[in-house]
Amino acid sequence: MTLALSGKEIAGKLEEQFPGGILDSGADSVTIKSDLLLSVASFLKDTKDLEFDYLTAITAVDYSRYFELVYQLTSLKHNHSLIIKTQLYDRNHASLPSVSGLWRGADFQEREIYDLLGIKFDGHPNMKRIFLWEDFQGHPLRKDYL
Amino acid sequence: MAIYSPGLSVLSQNAALPPDWPGGYWLHWLVFVVIIMTFVLASIMGFIYFERRGIGRFQVRLGPNRTGPFGILQPVADAIKVLLKEDIVPAKGDRIVHWLAPVVAFVPVLLIFAVVPFGGGALLADLNIGILYVVAVSSVTVVGVFMAGWASNNKYSLLGAMRDVAQVVSYEIPLLLSIVGVVLLTGSLSMIKIVAAQDLPFILLQPLGFLIFFMAALAEINRTPFDLLEAESEIVAGFHTEYSGMKFAMFYLVEYAEVLAISAIITTLFLGGWRGPLLPPFVWFLIKVFGVFFFIFWIRSTIPRLRIDQVMAFAWKALLPLALLNLVVTGIEIVALPAISPWVIILINLGVLAVLVVVWSRFFKLGGGRVAV
Amino acid sequence: MQSRFFGLGIAKGMALTLKHLFRRPITTQYPEERLSTSRRIRGNELIWNQVKCTGCATCAKSCPQGAIEIVTLRGEENKYIVEKFGVDSGYCIFCGLCVEACPYDALYLSYDYELARYRRRELVKDKEALLASPSKRVSGYYQPEIEQTLPRQTLLLDREKEERE
C-alpha cells in the first residue's frame, strides 16, 4: 500500500523550515503559499526519509474565487505519497514557479494547465499552448469560459 | 545429367544466325520483343497475385478473393484502378524529371530480359557477356529512382531516394563478386553457357556465393529486409510518395519486374536454369522462378527491416569480405583440385560456409549507432 | 536468450510463418458469411414499446448525448401520453444507459447492426420508426429473458482448430 503521509506531520516539518508558509493541512495534503512552492518542492524532493522523487500528477481546479493547484507527489523509494496544494487568487495574471526543473514530468502537465486554465509557470522552458492552437482565445477549463 | 531438349538447344545455336524470316532480324526482334513484354507483364501480374495471396496465407488471412474466381483478376482490377487515377505532380516539383523518372526506371528492367534464357536459348540475344550486361543494365534503375525522389520535392521522397542510391551502389560489389565465383566455375559470361555448365546446380558448388548473391540481390531490388527506400513505417512510401496514377503503376511494375528479373537470374546462375527432368524446359524455368519468388516473399512476411547504417555496414563489413573469401576459396579449388569429384568440393564448400558464417556472426555486431549531437 | 549464430532466430521465425501457411485463415467473408454477434449487442437504434412506456423521460435524462427527445401530454387519470418520441441515431453512441435506466423495460436496443444510411436525416427516427415490430429483433442487453432466446455468439476461440490443448 502506498502510504499517504499525514499532512499534519509534514506540515509540522515544513513549518520548521518555512515559518509562516503553511496555510492549511489535511489528512493527506498540505496547503502552502504559492511563492514558496519551488523551495518546498525541492525540500520535499531532497530531504532524507521523504525523497519524493516522482511527481504523479499536477491538477489545477478553478474554484471561481481562486485556482487551486494540486501536486501529487510519490516516493518510489519509500512508497509513500503526499499532496501539496497551493492557491492563486489573481485570475488575470495567475502565475506560479515551474517545478519542471525538479521533475521533468511536470513539463507537459504544466503546459496543459497553462493551455486549459491559463496559469503561467515561470521558468518553464517552453511555455506555450499544448492542445489548442496558438491563437486560441480563452482557456476552456475555466469556469467562466463559455 | 544433361537433360535438355535437343530441339531447343538447336534454337540456341541458331539464335546467333540471321533468322530465315521475311524482314530478317527486324521482324524477329519485333515478334520476340512483343512476346517478352507480354511474358513480363503477365508474370508480374501472376507475381502480384501470388504474393498477395501467399502473404495473406502467411498472415492467416485469405488475401484478395473478390475479383474473379479466387480473386485471380485482382491485378487487373488494380491496374485499371491505378490507371484511372489522377496524375498529380507536386506544385514545386520538377515536372520534366518527375515525368521522366518512371521511364528511366522501367526501361533498364525490361532490357534485362533480353538475355534471360527462358528455355534452350535466349529469346532475343545470346550475348557472350550476358551476366555482365545484366549487372550493368540493372543498375541504371537507381538513376530513375533518384530522379523520382529529387523531382518530387518531398523530404520523404528524397530520404528514400538517397537511401536507395547508397544501398544499391554498395551492394553491387558483393553481388558482382559472388557472380565471379560462378563465372570462374563456368569459364564464360554467357547465360546459356552458365546453365549448360550446371550438371550440378551451382547452389551446391557455391553455397556461400549463393547466400551472398541472394542477400545482395534482395538489397538491389529493395525487398525486405532491405526495403529501406520505401519503408512504409518510416518514410511513408519513400521515393514514390508523390506518385499517382500511371506513373505510380510504372514504379510498381519496376518493383515486380526487378523481382522477376532477379528470380530469373538466380534460377539461371544457381538453380540450373531451365534444366530439369520430365517437364518441358520452360515450365521448369517458371517453377524455379516462382520458387525463388516464394522464398523472397516468405522472407518479406517474416522479418523486420534493417536500418540504413546497418545495411551499409552489412554490405561493406560482412558481405564484401565474405565474397572475397568465397572467390579465393573457389579459385583455389579450381586451380588446385581440378580433377576431384564435385561432391567433395560441395562438402568442402558447405564446411567453409558454416565456418565463415559462424565466425563472422561472432565478431560482427549490429546495433547501437547513436550519433552524439 | 540471444541466438549465438547469425541466422538462427530468423530461421525460427520463418519456420513459424511457414507453419501458419497451412493453418486455416481466420478471416470471415463478411456479407456472405455472418457470425452471430453477442447476445447483448448494442446494435442499431432503439426499439420502443409504446404499451409499456409511461412517458417518465428517464431515458432522455440518462442519455449522455441528449439524443432522445420526448414530449408528453397529461392525459386522463393523470397519466402521460407520449406525444413525441424521437431518437437521433446520428448522435446516439449506443452506450445503453437509457435501456438500463428505463424503469418499465419499455426501451430495447436492436439486435441488428447495419445502420448505414445515405442521408443524415434518415438517421433521425420518430415514434413510428422506433416502434417495436416483429421484424425488428431485440437485443438481450439488460433483458436477461430475451438474451436466452437469441443465437449463441460465434467465438473465434471455437472456430479455430483445437490444436493446442
Next chain:
Amino acid sequence: MAVKTELKLKTEPFVLNIGPVHPSTHGVFRMRATLDGEVLIDLEPVFGYLHRGIEKLAEGRTYTQVIPLTDRLDYLASMSNNLAYVMAVEKLAGITVPERAEYLRVIMAELQRIASHLIAVGAFLNDCGAFMTPILYMIREREKILDLLEMVSGQRLTYNYMRVGGVSQDIPGEFLPALRKFVQRMPSYIDEYDQLLAENEILLARSKGVGILPKDMAINASASGPVLRASGVKWDIRKADPYSVYDRFQFDIPTGSVGDCYDRYRVRVQEMRQSVRIIKQVMEGLPEGEVKAEVAHFLRLPVGETYAHIESPRGELGFYLVSDNSIAPYRLHIRAPSLINLTALRDMTLGWKVADVIIIFGSIDINMGEVDR
C-alpha cells in the same frame, strides 16, 4: 552506446514533419523533427489533433454519463479507463463494491491489458518493419479477447461496462468456459510470438541499445507503466498500492535492465503472461453474489476531492475528481499515462536515425485518444 563521430561534411539540417498523418504515428501525433541527413538533432512533439475536451465535457454530465466518455480516452483499453473512473467516484462516495463485481473487474482489466499489449507489441514490431505479420497474429488473439468482452458488454471497443458500485451486468453463462479455453491457449500463442521475432537478429540489431531511457530519468520524467518498468524500476500500482482485489493474487512484476526498446517490448510480453496468470487465479476464486451495489440513479457525491489511480496498460491512469454535491463532477482531471510518458521522448530520440525515432516512439506505446483527451 553513444558513439562519438564527428560529422565532417558541412551539412544543413532540415525540418521534417513526421505526422500528423503518417503510417507510424499511432494516431494523429506529430513530431517536428530536425534532421541532419538521417540523424535527428531536434524534436518537438506537437499534440492536440484529437483534443475533444473530455475533462470539460465531463463537467456537464452526471456521474454515470461520464463512463461512456472515459471509453473514448484510451480506446484500446476502455475497460481500464472505466475502472479508474468508477473507482474515483466510489472512493469519494464511500461505496463498497460487491465481491463478485471486484473479481469481474479484475478479469476485465487484465483481459484488456492483454488486448492492449498485443496491439502495442504488434504495432512496435510493425514499426520495426516486419510487414504486418506480427500485428496480424496478435490481432487474432485480440479478436478472441474482444469476443469475450463483447459477450459481457455488448460492444467491442467502447464497452461502458463498469458502473459506480459494480459492473453493469453479470457475465453470461457461456463466458467462463470460453475464458477458460482462452486462458489455456494464450500461453502457447505468446510462445509463438516469441518464436516469431524475439530472437530475430535483425530485431535485436534494431532495438537493443536503441532509445535508452535511464532509470533516474524515467523516474524524474514521471514515466509509468511498462516504460518505467523497462528502465529497471519495480513499480506497479497493482503491487505498490493495491486496488480492487489485486492483493489476493500472485503475480510478478517483469522489469527490464537497460531501458531500451527491446526491454520495453519484452516487458510487455512478460506482462501478458502475468495477466494470464492473474486471470487463472481470479477464475478459481470467483465468488457468487451481487454484481452491483445499490446506488442512486442520479448520484450526488459529498463535497470533496479524491484521486484514484490504477495500473492501466500504458501506465498510471489516475482520475482526480472534485465534487460540489451536484449531480455532475465539478472538475475531473485525468492523469493520462500516454501524455506523460512522452515527456522523455526528445531525450530518448536525439542522435538516433529516422528509423530509430519511429521505433522508439512505437515502443513507448501511446494512444492519441488519451494524449489529447
